[in-house]
Amino acid sequence: MTSSRLALTFRGAVRLAAPLLGGLAMLAGGAGAARAAKPIVIGTTISETGPLATDASYQLKGIQLGIAEVNAHGGWLGRKLVLKYYDDKSSPGAAVRLYQRLITLDKVNLLLGPYSSLVTIAIAPLINKYHMATLEPGASVPDIYEKGNKWNLMNTADSTTYLHQLLPLAKASGAKSVALLGLESAYSLACYHARVAQAKQLGLKIAYSTTYTLQTDFSSIALAIKNAKPDVVLECGYYPDSVNLVRSLHEQGFAPRFLGETVGPVEAAYLKALGPLSNRVYSNSGWWFNFKTPGNKAFIAAYEKMFHSLPDYHAAAGFTAIQVLGAAVTATHSLDQNKIRAWIVTHSVSTIQGKIHDNAYGHTIGAVQDMVQVQHGVLKLIRPAALAQAKPEIPYTGH
Amino acid sequence: MLALQLLVNGVLLGGLYVLVAQSLNLIFGVMGVVNLAHGAVIALAGLFTYWFTAQTGASPLLAVPIAFVAAALAGAVGQRLLIEPVMRAGGSKSELLSLIVTFGLSYILIELALQLFGADFVSVPYLQSSWTLGSLAFGKALVVAGAFAAGMSALLYLWLNHTMSGKALLAASQSPTGAICCGIDVARVRVTAFAIGVGLAAAAGALVIVIMPVAPQTAADLNLLAFVIIALGGLGDYVGVAIAAVLLGIAQSVAGYYLGGNAEYVLPYVLLLAVMVALPGRFRRVR
Numbered sequence: 001m002t003s004s005r006l007a008l009t010f011r012g013a014v015r016l017a018a019p020l021l022g023g024l025a026m027l028a029g030g031a032g033a034a035r036a037a038k039p040i041v042i043g044t045t046i047s048e049t050g051p052l053a054t055d056a057s058y059q060l061k062g063i064q065l066g067i068a069e070v071n072a073h074g075g076w077l078g079r080k081l082v083l084k085y086y087d088d089k090s091s092p093g094a095a096v097r098l099y100q101r102l103i104t105l106d107k108v109n110l111l112l113g114p115y116s117s118l119v120t121i122a123i124a125p126l127i128n129k130y131h132m133a134t135l136e137p138g139a140s141v142p143d144i145y146e147k148g149n150k151w152n153l154m155n156t157a158d159s160t161t162y163l164h165q166l167l168p169l170a171k172a173s174g175a176k177s178v179a180l181l182g183l184e185s186a187y188s189l190a191c192y193h194a195r196v197a198q199a200k201q202l203g204l205k206i207a208y209s210t211t212y213t214l215q216t217d218f219s220s221i222a223l224a225i226k227n228a229k230p231d232v233v234l235e236c237g238y239y240p241d242s243v244n245l246v247r248s249l250h251e252q253g254f255a256p257r258f259l260g261e262t263v264g265p266v267e268a269a270y271l272k273a274l275g276p277l278s279n280r281v282y283s284n285s286g287w288w289f290n291f292k293t294p295g296n297k298a299f300i301a302a303y304e305k306m307f308h309s310l311p312d313y314h315a316a317a318g319f320t321a322i323q324v325l326g327a328a329v330t331a332t333h334s335l336d337q338n339k340i341r342a343w344i345v346t347h348s349v350s351t352i353q354g355k356i357h358d359n360a361y362g363h364t365i366g367a368v369q370d371m372v373q374v375q376h377g378v379l380k381l382i383r384p385a386a387l388a389q390a391k392p393e394i395p396y397t398g399h
Numbered sequence: 400m401l402a403l404q405l406l407v408n409g410v411l412l413g414g415l416y417v418l419v420a421q422s423l424n425l426i427f428g429v430m431g432v433v434n435l436a437h438g439a440v441i442a443l444a445g446l447f448t449y450w451f452t453a454q455t456g457a458s459p460l461l462a463v464p465i466a467f468v469a470a471a472l473a474g475a476v477g478q479r480l481l482i483e484p485v486m487r488a489g490g491s492k493s494e495l496l497s498l499i500v501t502f503g504l505s506y507i508l509i510e511l512a513l514q515l516f517g518a519d520f521v522s523v524p525y526l527q528s529s530w531t532l533g534s535l536a537f538g539k540a541l542v543v544a545g546a547f548a549a550g551m552s553a554l555l556y557l558w559l560n561h562t563m564s565g566k567a568l569l570a571a572s573q574s575p576t577g578a579i580c581c582g583i584d585v586a587r588v589r590v591t592a593f594a595i596g597v598g599l600a601a602a603a604g605a606l607v608i609v610i611m612p613v614a615p616q617t618a619a620d621l622n623l624l625a626f627v628i629i630a631l632g633g634l635g636d637y638v639g640v641a642i643a644a645v646l647l648g649i650a651q652s653v654a655g656y657y658l659g660g661n662a663e664y665v666l667p668y669v670l671l672l673a674v675m676v677a678l679p680g681r682f683r684r685v686r
């Protein structure tokens with residue numbers, strides 16, 4: 001960790017020095033340099049701190065990689081791209097202030113949405129007030145798009161599809177009851193309600209269900225789950241609570257046959273924090289390493305080269321946002337927000353995640369979250385069957 | 400048996416609360432320094448423990464004395480250079496001034512943690528299983544943390560009430576002028592107490608990281624929790640805080656089981672409001 005932080009510090013120093021060196025170069029280059037096209041500035045906020053930071057940092061890296069790749073190939077409309085971003089601290093209120101700043105003070109040319117539906121819902125009125133066509137790589141709640149926010153444009157699979165393959169798999173394997181948990185946050189509640197409805201549709205008994213706030217103690221919830229004896233435990237949450245729940249279930253001495261958690265398990269930190277307790281946990285991902293999509297292998301290689309780690313689906317979503325935005329800007333030869341929005345809702349774009357197509361409301365159609373499982377410390381894609389790297393390992397053992 | 404398990408879970412949760420709150424009780428409850436950097440110290444020590452175990456492969460328990468000594472030394476320096484001058488100059492407003500100073504200090508420590516360790520939540524996979532007694536389960540990490548917290552509370556109580564240096568601290572916090580007249584080196588006593596308080600907060604952080612994921616920004620949540628608990632238990636009252644923490648843990652355990660996660664989360668703040676209304680006298684420092 002130390003070396004990577006030192007590397008970041010070095011990169012930070014380079015980033016600070018770059019404008020100064022650029023200014024000197026312009027002075028030295030005289031009129032020729034002064035005539036160089038102004039860069040296209042893309043603004044966003046990211047949750048570099050706060051409870052969303054673990055997942056959000058991947059989204060930022062995906063965006064940064066996308067911009068670096070574009071600049072390496074000459075930029076858009078003959079202009080280089082510059083990313084201007086602020087830390088919204090996982091706070092909707094802070095994000096509103098920062099997007100106001102990006103639009104009115106920084107006067108960025110284009111916007112990308114923040115990480116999480118929670119923060120996106122807060123900034124939506126602002127985006128729509130200023131008519132900024134804003135691609136949303138990290139906001140998966142369909143209501144954001146279907147309920148009148150025409151300038152927010154979805155760019156990911158919606159949260160009602162998170163872990164949607166788990167309950168059918170469990171039922172086919174003999175499961176009869178389920179415990180469902182949902183964090184009190186926009187995406188996770190959409191996921192939770194979708195899974196409650198799915199469980200009823202499949203005829204699974206809901207032995208226990210609750211929503212919870214970001215908290216540290218899951219012992220009572222784990223005890224209640226243990227006493228309800230469900231075959232499946234499915235949690236819609238974020239990284240910190242997903243770790244806490246698994247630990248608490250283990251402490252209470254309960255291992256359901258199927259344990260699924262959204263978002264958290266796809267992060268490397270989850271496997272480190274839980275060690276063998278993470279084995280056979282299911283999760284979801286909107287992108288995977290073996291997708292046979294154009295540019296996917298190159299994306300993984302470039303990401304590893306740039307960040308010395310592997311991407312996750314949040315990183316892929318950030319990268320995809322740049323791909324879609326680039327397609328719109330290039331096709332319309334314009335930075336006009338009306339033209340960009342009109343193009344995005346009428347065209348489909350081939351990305352590393354697959355075809356991305358928004359309907360007239362800006363809601364991405366057809367994209368779903370696939371299912372992965374931790375198998376001996378490695379995440380493997382198990383659904384869809386056509387791309388599966390392994391068969392599901394049943395049951396979850398809790399050790 | 401369910402009732403017993405809820406009781407066990409509540410007591411163990413209370414142990415975690417004692418761990419987080421008791422060192423603040425020394426600094427705030429006894430010395431009168433409103434230490435808003437308390438949570439940042441716990442988070443920083445927790446992140447240090449994560450780094451230490453990752454680098455050395457050693458048990459996180461080994462990080463406890465290291466964090467204690469390092470933080471105590473830093474606390475002593477900080478108290479002498481920063482807190483003490485402010486407290487002396489502040490007069491009747493010294494508590495307010497200490498709040499402002501430590502508020503700034505907390506931001507510096509959080510930023511330091513961000514630069515050193517990054518923003519991600521991390522945790523150490525250690526003592527993840529349980530001891531069982533019949534059908535009762537005792538989470539190992541919580542038992543260890545609770546035992547440490549109980550020992551810490553007992554030692555603090557004994558130190559303050561049954562040793563000369565502890566009594567000197569109490570005397571210095573109640574009447575600095577009177578303490579000086581009795582020949583007590585007030586400045587030295589306060590440095591010692593502050594160093595011990597910060598050291599214990601860091602030791603708590605080294606244990607908290609094995610119980611729950613910690614990130615630099617966890618500092619704010621830990622602060623809030625610690626202030627609520629010592630407010631419920633009585634400022635400067637070690638036995639009261641320990642009892643309040645355990646009762647709160649039990650109440651949350653029962654509420655979480657029967658009413659769900661949201662009720663468990665909001666309970667401490669509801670209780671705080673209720674106690675503020677019913678027993679406003681509890682919010683005066685022990686003198």
